Amino acid sequence: MIDAIAEDVRKLRLFDGVADTTLRKLLHAAYDQSFPPFVKLVEEGAPADFLHLILEGMVEVYAGARQRESTMAVVRPVSTFILAASVRDAPYLMSARTLQRSRILLIPSADLRAAIASDNHFAMNVVVELAGCYRSMVRHAKNLKLRSTRERIAAYLLRQSRILGNVPGYILPVEKRILASYMGMTPENLSRALKSLAEDGCKIDGQRVIITDRAKFEALADLSPLLDGPDVEASQAGVSLPLPLSDLQRLA
Amino acid sequence: MIDAIAEDVRKLRLFDGVADTTLRKLLHAAYDQSFPPFVKLVEEGAPADFLHLILEGMVEVYAGARQRESTMAVVRPVSTFILAASVRDAPYLMSARTLQRSRILLIPSADLRAAIASDNHFAMNVVVELAGCYRSMVRHAKNLKLRSTRERIAAYLLRQSRILGNVPGYILPVEKRILASYMGMTPENLSRALKSLAEDGCKIDGQRVIITDRAKFEALADLSPLLDGPDVEASQAGVSLPLPLSDLQRLA
DNA sequence: CGAACCCTTGACAGAAATCAACTAAGGTGG
């Protein structure tokens, strides 16, 4: 079992170059489990007993307070989520639920901390991963505070295109209501804003996005590495922007 | 010189229990420098050549885009800022400037990374520190997305009171325009909102805050560890909420 | 076939940004 997991887990930057003994210690008490869609994996406020790695599927990380709820990230393979709570042995600050059937690897937080303490190389990987998570969250906050809703949406849509190789069209990777929540607006507001983007060079038809006037749309989105991240780093970040890499998302 | 610094630096959780040899390596090429108020220490987009530690004074961490600008944090001694960029050898995502005369310790990022790689204990400290920074930024984002402006303000004001030992009154640690920016609103809006809080149990007179009806005000603020942090953790986080600990801030 | 649920659209109310004017306080230089 460990060997089967190890193969998938090796793809993770977090374990890159880590000694086999460390990996074995991390995996010996780990669970590799498949969950149906819409299952709550993590409850905010609960003690962080496990580090979660998503191997397959899609997970929404969200937070709530006083009836309200907001999507903080959508995580796709292969990456970790809520690493920070695990290493700190602190309560989760965010909840998580599957959006699709998902395969999740659960590593006991105590084992994680032990591995950090004993394996220098692994510790360095955790540092880099955590720093990436932090930078993702900084970008998220910056987006909320420095861009208008139309700009946020345009930046998001153009970013997706760029990640897929500057394709002119693609399919939205997540439901619009989740997108709306992620970007800090209501679904109604997103709907209206998307419609209005037609005059800025981007047409949205259902789940399909078509960039009709790239130059004009780029001017509105005004992508910047400091707000949107270099492509490379985006895929390193554990808790990051939705990363639509599956074939399904390419426009037919 | 190193010994003089080492004494101050030892207060930092980041260096707690770290071997003297590591500390010496970190400090041998470090600068310990005093800056006047309103000096830019860090420019976003620039390569992260140094880890910054604030030993005395007050530093504003902020970000800009397209004319707009937003305060992301106000940092007080003794803590680090922009640790993530340093360990990743990546461009700063945020700028920083002094708000008062401040004493800053600058440690070359390369030395920092070398120390992480060679000293396991230090690496663990960095992991914990970074995780704290991450959690602070998550809380900041959650505040923006889950609370209304009045709630954000009330939570901030009550948090300060709590940090100072549940005092009924105190002096605001930073200018209101910076507070407004930090909380994602205009100064005008903050001004009006502050005034309106009188009917919710908190009177603001200039820089002075007086909680007149604690029960009522607590109900509005609705503090939660998941949004505001436990007192302990707040002071651990490197990039964190403004922490008004100086005597000046206690109400006469 | 019906029941959810997502998305859209419209009408409205509320909140926030903007613009402008004014006050107050602190610092500078005569």
Next chain:
DNA sequence: CCACCTTAGTTGATTTCTGTCAAGGGTTCG
């Protein structure tokens, strides 16, 4: 020591934006 200047803060009027409520279309799934 005072006049002046700069800047933070406040207040008001107005516009723009956003959330809310309500209704209807479309899809999926039992």
